[in-house]
Amino acid sequence: MTRHKYNVLKGIKPSSTYKYDAFISYANDETDFIVNEVIPNLERDDNMTLCVHQRDFIAGEEITQNITDGIHQSKRTICTLTRSFLDSYYFMFEFNMVRMESIYSRDGQNILFLIFYEQLRPKDLPLVILELVHSQSYIEYPNDEQENVLFWDKIKKALA
Template sequence: MFNVDRKSLWKSNRVYKELQKTCSSYSSLISVIVASLAAFLFVLIWGIAFRNRWRLRYMYYMVKNKYQVQNKIEPDNDSQYEYDAFVSYDNNDRFFVHDKLLPCLEPEAWLKLCIQKRDFLPGNDIAGNITSAIHNSRKVIIVMSHNYLDSYWCMFEYNMAKMESIYSRNKENILFLVFLEQMSPKRFTNDGFRVSSIQLLHRISKR
């Protein structure tokens, strides 16, 4: 009787060790699968967020500025705009803007322009001022130069203007480009510009 019990105990111990080994291998496999799924989901979410980063930023600042993106602006309704155009330019090109562009468009063409140095609200963060200025302007004039393409905030203004056009203006083209210098088309491709979005400046005149 004692020998039978001892043999049974030995078999039970062996079975236990086999089960423990098997379960351990399954636990490792499950851990690897869970970690792989978590990594895949992280990469997927990050990729979607990166692809839509400008849209997400635009939505964030619209909510922050208490605008309702769902209530889209009608393209022909100019009375709701505070400015005829927001002028987006790099600080290194400010002399052209202040000495040539503004005197040409404001006194002569009777346009009300919004520029950072003069019209941004003090105390507000720069991103909020930019999105607010674009949302309250009928058009956006971009003073294009190599300095512009190298500036983070200039590219921020350009992309916010694109998002405004898509999500609040029924894809109306609101961008007007003024070139200060000769520029390679490759730069526009690398920086995400669409050549088809370029408009002539003289079309900004009031209706």
């Protein structure tokens, strides 16, 4: 019986095809950054497909369902950390949904990528984010033309 159950579970493969390369989690205050920097650098220049709530969420659907679907259909999730994002209502919801997706659907695989779009002090970060920063990689947005090229290259490699 155990052997049969093992063989059945062994035959189930995790989905390696996703509708999106990345779900972009951000506050509305960072819309200009997403529209003018993220989308052109990742979608237009590198042919990635991003899930951006203002463009890809289904009208009339509950926002929580749209968020959950976007995360589930994306290979990775990029959180753009700013003060306004940390203060937003949906920040912790999105963060927790990514963690649940990682644990229950992706066998603990790290699917969260953090971008610090503005300088944040450690004391301003929730404990769960601070723990994540200490245990995993993150990247800071340089806001400098020459360093931006390296910044986008690093993000493209992380999403590949």
